[in-house]
Amino acid sequence: MKTKIFILIVAMFLFNGLANSRELNDLAILSSMGIELDEDGNYLITVQILNTKKPDSSSGNSSSGGSGTSNVTVFKSNSSTIHGALRDIVLQSSKKIYIAHMELLLVSEEVAKTDMFDILDFFIRDNENSNNFILAVTKDTTPKEVLEILTPLETNPTQSIKNTIKATYKNKGTTIDNILTENIQIMLKPGMNMVAASVGIDGEVKKEEGSDNINSSASSAKVIAKELAYFDKKSLMGYLTEEEGLYYNLGLDDLKSGMLNMGTKEDGYVVEILNAKSSSTPRVENDKYIIDFNFDLSCAITEISREKKIETFDEEVIIQKEIEERIKNGFESFANKCKNEYESDLIGFGNIYYKRLNKEYEKLMAKYGDDYLKHIDINTNVKVKLVNEGSVMSIW
Amino acid sequence: MEENNSKKFNSAKEIIDYIKNSTSNSEDMVYKELELGKETVNIVYSEATSDGNFIADFIIRSLRYLFNENINEKIEKKENDSNVIEKVNTEKKRKGNLQEKIKEKKEEDLNSNENNFANILENLDKNLGAGKIKKLDINNEDIFYYIFSGFTCIMYDKEVFAVESRASLDRSITEPAIENTIKGPKDCFIENYSKNIGLVRKRLRTEKLVLEEQKVGRRTKTKVGILYISDIAKIELVNNIKEKLKNIDIDAILDSNYIMELIENSKKSDFPTIISTERPDLVSFYLLQGRIALVVENSPFVLVIPAFIMDFVNNAEDNLQQSRSVTLTKIVRYIAFIITIITPAFYVALITFDQETIPTQLLVSFATQRDGVPFPALVEAFLMILSFEILREGDYRVPNAVGSTLSIVGALILGDAAVNAGIVSPIMIIVIAITTISGLMFTDINMANALRLWRLIFLVFAGLAGIMGITIAAMLFIVKIASTKSFSKPYTYPVAPADYTSLIKTIFQRKDYSKDTKRQKILTNNLTKYKKV
Structure with a gap:
């Protein structure tokens, strides 16, 4: 027994041992990273480090501690490689950068337009990395600027940006909150291309000091979630519109909730999508590739303009038809745009064939090659159920 | 002589x-x-x-x-x-x-x-x-x-x-000091041999309750009574114990713990393999299961043989409470059992090796609290465990009048001051406190000591190899308890060897008395408690 225990202890040192031991005090917890290019074409990295300094006992109850009082520190560094730049931060920081808790990766448009695999390679390969951060593109701004803005609602700006994206995805449906692994899965899927969330800055960024932003009650600059950025095989192509983001999520059966404004301001109404289910079936007819999309939505009318009247059952049916028509047209025009304008298979039409009718997919690829997308047609069936037609009386 | x-x-x-x-x-x-x-x-x-x-x-x-x-x-x-x-x-x-x-x-x-x-x-x-x-x-x-x-x-x-013409040198029967009950009987064994036997006899008025006596100890000539119910207990076990008592050659028996140590089979076991209780109702309950009780003269603790680990984890008072609602209590107790062994080790492992597993917010909270603490987490944990053990031991020995002062000085002032001085982090105090409090659930002092020992073993392994170390320590722990035997009965019964009816009965839910007609096979050959009408 004694020898066995001895062997076990020795084995512990050999297999794992103290090599991986790190005291928490020696780690600088990185919460978000921004990647852009500097003038020389090197990577410029901006990182937000969570501040784990114990609050002064003079400023309140010292034993409470916690994240409530912690803030962030921003470091910048540049190098020809991402890991190299990251290591160089040690030159400025007293602690080693600990990347496993990264929650957000911001990529400038410039970088995103080059090969995305170049950037993601480090995050996939290094085993210390977390892989559940959200990848977002900074639209019309740079990661450096975004990360230097301190946000008013949450003490941790990264959390704030991340939560903004998540909330937008959940409540508005116009963006996505895919984490790295999901992104990479999509990138590696045949017949499917990636989209990513994008963030931008609303308001004016003060150049001098970031923390002033918190002190003024109406902070001048806010980080906002913007439209979806879409990619081809590996690099950024452009941005979808907000409504297209909604149809993107709908097409992938991933829509949690959404809003549609119908009609004009005077003669219109607002539809809230409460629940959406979608299914797709690929088929081949007379050498034509057709995918049937079936959408099944529960909607509620939440706002009705002065001019609009929904009183009878017939009117309700008409409205139902209107919504169905709107979603059908919207989705089909989005699909057509993907085919003709964006030239990127975002919803993964090819992938649907690849998964369901693999032989047809191979034929498709052999026949048209990378141009296959233009030869797939979409057929959409929308079924809308109005669970609440906006009747004021029925509430009471 | x-x-x-x-x-x-x-x-x-x-x-x-x-x-x-x-x-x-x-x-x-x-x-x-x-x-x-x-x-x-x-x-x-x-x-x-x-x-x-x-x-x-x-x-x-x-x-x-x-x-x-x-x-x-x-x-x-x-x-x-x-x-x-x-x-x-x-x-x-x-x-x-x-x-x-x-x-x-x-x-x-x-x-x-x-x-x-x-x-x-x-x-x-x-x-x-x-x-x-x-x-x-x-x-x-x-x-x-x-x-x-x-x-x-x-x-x-x-x-x-x-x-x-014996003089009465005994105290009167009082409430149990260690094994408190909420609903159960409140009498407890005292130092008088015949009164102790009487306390059991008055509960089991059957001629089948046999008392056999032996005198042990060359100088003390202490009476040791073997109590068992003749048609339930396994007679081999009784003979085995009689043989063991006969073979004891020692000059003095001052307490039942002497007997406990002398007849215990697996002396290497960290965990107690004999129940030692001061409650007569509990002894009667065990006797009816087919176990054997040893009443030792001048000792207020009666030994019950054999014992399983579940007897120490579970409280017998569960049998007196509503059978359905007691399930939750039992589950809480198992959680506490695990907490009291593993928490400091787990904390150290997470803090020094596997920070990835902690949610970011919590990690930041931990890091903030640990800021400025000069010791590694392992040393910090040892320091805190040591001071809490000193506090505990002191609390046992101190006269009652000073007890509350000690608690206040020890727990409140010392803890708070240590945190303010930056010697330990507040989270470590929480960890040690929850560990100690969970440990209080297990009243048997031998069990508490065993848990204390294993807490340290887990901590050392965690300090060496993180979660992997805990896994290894857990393996050792399981090997240890699984290889322990109490008078040739497997210690981990009813988990291993699995006895499903008994498993559910002991682990999750007490069986309704009206449905509980069978005895446990491992303890007796006479399985039928009564026939259902």
């Missing part, structure tokens, strides 16, 4: 001299000579262990009466002394039984004073109205055992009679 085996005593005087010599004239020994008619009777007792009033009232008086009676009979015959009759009548009221016996005597034998005298002594056990009376074979039996057990020795010529 072994010398007296070879000695032959010829008179009472010799015996008394022998006693005086052997005890080196101890001051508590009392020697008395009684003149009864023409004859002289010697009385020897130890005033420390005997009840002086009892001896005066019931032994000396009775003896005088008995012999006076003999003399008076003759006078009565001749003169019909009315005074004596009156005296006899008053005595009659007090000792009716005795009188009848004496009447029988009267008819039988009235020949000579001497004959009568020998005769009465010969049948003293019948004639004397006092407790246990035994005629001692002075050449073979140890007279001192009787004297110091509180017997009074009556000597006439070579004859020695021991009459029980």
Whole structure:
């Protein structure tokens, strides 16, 4: 027994041992990273480090501690490689950068337009990395600027940006909150291309000091979630519109909730999508590739303009038809745009064939090659159920 | 004392001299000579262990009466002394039984004073109205055992009679001090052997409850009673224990823990393999399951054999509470069992090795609290465990009056000051506190010590190799408890070997009494508690 225990202890040192031991005090917890290019074409990295300094006992109850009082520190560094730049931060920081808790990766448009695999390679390969951060593109701004803005609602700006994206995805449906692994899965899927969330800055960024932003009650600059950025095989192509983001999520059966404004301001109404289910079936007819999309939505009318009247059952049916028509047209025009304008298979039409009718997919690829997308047609069936037609009386 | 085996005593005087010599004239020994008619009777007792009033009232008086009676009979015959009759009548009221016996005597034998005298002594056990009376074979039996057990020795010529005249040296039956109950019976064993047996007997009024006695300890001659229910308990186990008790060769048994250690099979086990309880209701419950109880003289703790780990984790009071709602309590207790072993280790492992597994917000909170703490988490944990153990041990020993002060100084002031001084982090205080509090659930001191030991083992392994270390320590832990046996019964029963009916019964839910008709197979061959009508 004694020898066995001895062997076990020795084995512990050999297999794992103290090599991986790190005291928490020696780690600088990185919460978000921004990647852009500097003038020389090197990577410029901006990182937000969570501040784990114990609050002064003079400023309140010292034993409470916690994240409530912690803030962030921003470091910048540049190098020809991402890991190299990251290591160089040690030159400025007293602690080693600990990347496993990264929650957000911001990529400038410039970088995103080059090969995305170049950037993601480090995050996939290094085993210390977390892989559940959200990848977002900074639209019309740079990661450096975004990360230097301190946000008013949450003490941790990264959390704030991340939560903004998540909330937008959940409540508005116009963006996505895919984490790295999901992104990479999509990138590696045949017949499917990636989209990513994008963030931008609303308001004016003060150049001098970031923390002033918190002190003024109406902070001048806010980080906002913007439209979806879409990619081809590996690099950024452009941005979808907000409504297209909604149809993107709908097409992938991933829509949690959404809003549609119908009609004009005077003669219109607002539809809230409460629940959406979608299914797709690929088929081949007379050498034509057709995918049937079936959408099944529960909607509620939440706002009705002065001019609009929904009183009878017939009117309700008409409205139902209107919504169905709107979603059908919207989705089909989005699909057509993907085919003709964006030239990127975002919803993964090819992938649907690849998964369901693999032989047809191979034929498709052999026949048209990378141009296959233009030869797939979409057929959409929308079924809308109005669970609440906006009747004021029925509430009471 | 072994010398007296070879000695032959010829008179009472010799015996008394022998006693005086052997005890080196101890001051508590009392020697008395009684003149009864023409004859002289010697009385020897130890005033420390005997009840002086009892001896005066019931032994000396009775003896005088008995012999006076003999003399008076003759006078009565001749003169019909009315005074004596009156005296006899008053005595009659007090000792009716005795009188009848004496009447029988009267008819039988009235020949000579001497004959009568020998005769009465010969049948003293019948004639004397006092407790246990035994005629001692002075050449073979140890007279001192009787004297110091509180017997009074009556000597006439070579004859020695021991009459029980024990002084009450025991406290009264109180509420249990360690095993508190909320709803259960509140009596508890004390240091008196026969009262302890009585507390069990009054619960199990069956002739099948057998008591076998053995004396253990060369100097102490401590009585050890083996209690079992003859048609439930496995007789091999009883014989095994009897054999073990017989083989014990030790000079003193001062408490049941001595016996516990001497008969325990797996001495290497960290966990207790014998239940030691102060509650008679619990002993009765175990006896009915087919277990065996050892009542040790002068010890308020009764041993129960065999024991399973579940007996220490579960509280027997669960049987007194509503069977359905007790499930939650049980689950809480298992969680506490794991918490008390693993929490410090788990915290150290997460903090120093596997920070990835902590949610970011919590990690930031941990990091903020650990900021400025000069020691590694492992050292910090050891420091805190050490100071809490000191506090605990001190709390056990301190007089009750100072106890609350100590708690306040120790727990509140020391803890708070240590945090403010930046020696330990607040989270470490929380970790150690929850660990200690969880440990309080397990009342058996041996169990608590075992848990303490394993807590440290887990901590060392976690400090060396993180979660992987905990995994290894957990493996060792499981190997350890699974290889432990309590009197050849598997310690981890009913988990391994799995006994599903019993598993559900013990682990999750107590069976309804009306449905619980079977006993556990591992403890008894007599499986049927009762037949369902």
